[in-house]
Amino acid sequence: MGIMSFLRERMGTILVVVIGLALFAFIAGEVITYGRSFMSGDRNTLGEVAGEKIAYEQYMDKVKQNTEMFMQQSGQTSLTPQITDYVQENSWNQAVSQIILKKELEKLGIVVGTDETQSMISGKNVSPQIAQYFTDQKTGQLNREALNNFLKQMQTAKPNDPMTQQWSNLVASLIEGKRSEKYFSLVHNGLYVNSLEATDSYEAKNKLAKFTYVELAYSTIADNKVTISDDDYQTYYNEHKGQFKNPQELRSLEFVSFNASPSKEDTAAIKSQVEKLAADFKASTNDSLFVQINSETKAPLAYQKKGQLDPQLDSVMFTAAPGFVYGPYVSNGSYKLAKLVDSRVGPDSVTARHILISAATAGGIDKAKAKADSLKKLIEGGRPFAELAKNFSEDKQSGEKGGDVGTFGRGAMVPQFEEAAFNGKPGDLKVVESQFGIHLINVLSQKGSSKVVKVATVDKPLVASNKTQSAAYSKAQAFLGNVSGSNFAEEAKKEKLSIRNAEDVAGTASTIPGVESARELVKWAFNKAEKGDVVDQVYTLGDQYIVARVTKIKPAGTLALEDVKDMIKPEVLIQVKAKQFSSKLQSALNGSSSIAQVAQKAGVQAIPVENIVFANPVIPGLSLEYKVIGTVFGMQPNKISKPIEGAHGVYVVSLNSFQNPAPLTNNIREKQQLSQTLLQQADNRLFDALKDKANVKDYRFKFL
Known part of the structure; x- marks a missing residue:
């Protein structure tokens, strides 16, 4: 007490x-x-290559550059998770390759001299990367005068000028490219095909074999009739251990999902909401403002030709009168209303030039507009447009060409630029504002004529209501509360939930089968979980609530037998069947003097084949059989082989004869073909070898 x-x-x-x-x-x-x-430094180290660290910021800069380049080339304004994965993986491979190559270049002392650099920039054979910016659109030839003027500007430009930095980066990339070119030339020049190799290749493609075979096909025994022992697995694993090298850690998940997609009631409510807007939309006198206030997508209004609208609108808007409202209709996961604002006949394409004045450089949008108005007056007074574009336009690429932006169709330019170019007439000078600044546009010519329409669209996405989402989340939370690592399957069966599997997920993956935007779940699996662990929370992935469990971890390096057991089972089955068939055929061989006797004892037919070449080891009607054809071309006529464990079955073969080709009198062509094959394979093989030696370490899963 x-x-x-x-x-x-x-x-x-x-x-x-x-x-x-x-x-x-x-x-x-x-x-x-x-x-x-x-x-x-681990908090900033994304990976290591031959002891050299890749910083997170360095990698993300590369991802940003590649993303911008991809979006510019593809015309996309956003990337799907799959494309994001591709860009990130490509950026990683670039970073790894650059370090590996840099070390090789430094080791060999490969440099690019001043004269070589000058030659790439302004010599007889200017680099294509530079030439593309200074090519005359009319002649297709390099405009030397424009290039030389630009180089003079670079000599006097301020160090903090963005154009100076861009130019320095371009020149640096050209130098590195030239160094790499020299390195690969050294490798390629070291590749050689001798006369013996050329002769062997010629005979492999032209020497014909005629033989007879007996086969016991693996398919004649059902898989469920075969018993595989632990020794069978171990034997196959030991013989093929080199195939089970895992370059990066992989994890497998099993998961259940609770659907939070819009219910019938949600869909009906959204449709009703859009229907109520229809009358106000029809009566609206400012359609652009109406779209900005009521639409989820704030797209500017622009004229479009047939084929550019939603298919449902294409069939009605080109015959309707202005003010006509269509919908509600469903398109791309949204309920929509569409109103025909205007229709007219306009050109199909326009050729124009412009001078761009940046608001930031001019000191504000008003000052930029005032400067554009001043330039317009100078042009109207007789000053050449091209001269002013070269001196004042901040679009340097077109400025060097006198402001020329070429010929373009609808949808190629920002709406404000397009409106001025297509709605004006040849010779017009127009000042317009866009997100890039103030444009002074000169319409040079217009071609074609077709009907175009301006359609205003209001959309409301089909999304689940709070009630629907809460109900699905509650079910997911209740399931999570009841499961552990050992009863996951049992609880899923009790709740009548389908378990899905995501096998061999990489640490940088952003998707898993059936689920996009799964990045946070993958990060949990790699950063916080061990084998058997269940998620620490319900994960919201798109319109699904996910509860998952880590089922398998495959570490980097040579995988253990248990990690590959399921994967190798089909091959082990074949190996066990092959032992049985080899024993049976060996018994048939004992005392047999011909292939026909072997076939009779084995209870199968002897099948003759002819015109088989070593370079194409296919048995007609079956499959590639490297071991069988290799054995045939190493035999003497009228001899019977031992049992051969092939891909399709176990064989015994008897060579009848060879038909030799005409002697190779000129091996130059054969050497060229072999050399070309070597060159095509050399670079990838070289990098694989260097990468393996560089001991690459990838920590991206901790960051991305």
């Missing part, structure tokens, strides 16, 4: 001390861990 009384009286003090010590231990541990990580 005395002890209990003592504890009750002092429990508050004891708890404070205990909790304080626990907190101190926790915080101290975190500080030490953080400090160790920070001091070692």
